[in-house]
Amino acid sequence: MGKVKDILDRKGYGAYSVEPSTTVYTAIEQMCARNIGGVLIVDNGKLVGIFTERDYARKLILKGKSSKETPIRELMTSNPFTVAPDSSIELCMEIMTDKHIRHLPVAEGDKIFGMISIGDVVGFVIQEQKSIIQHLESYISQ
16 A cells, blocks of 8 residues: 555645644634645644644534634644654554544654645545556456
């Protein structure tokens, strides 16, 4: 099976990020504009957290906070699970399943390469399986 870098090669490197002082409203507005479900929280070039639509629903709305006044640092998930570009897709599936998360930052040390979602992982696995099936069909028909 493939590696995280195979997904990033397809979708692109980099991920949208905001500073911890950014309001939740601004982050959600940008997530909507970019059609993404999560944003990295970066402070002085270092990954310090992640904020997702799930965080918004569970940590802001249900607690009666205002998105226009609340800084994202109050709601972000600190020290998020990460994977390296050379991590296997299987490892990503394990982490996402075991930890009930849908987004994984791709980082190594202080270098951030991007972020992958469960949709990226599923799409990669589907494409890989299609390729294997085509290869086997070609082999059988020879």
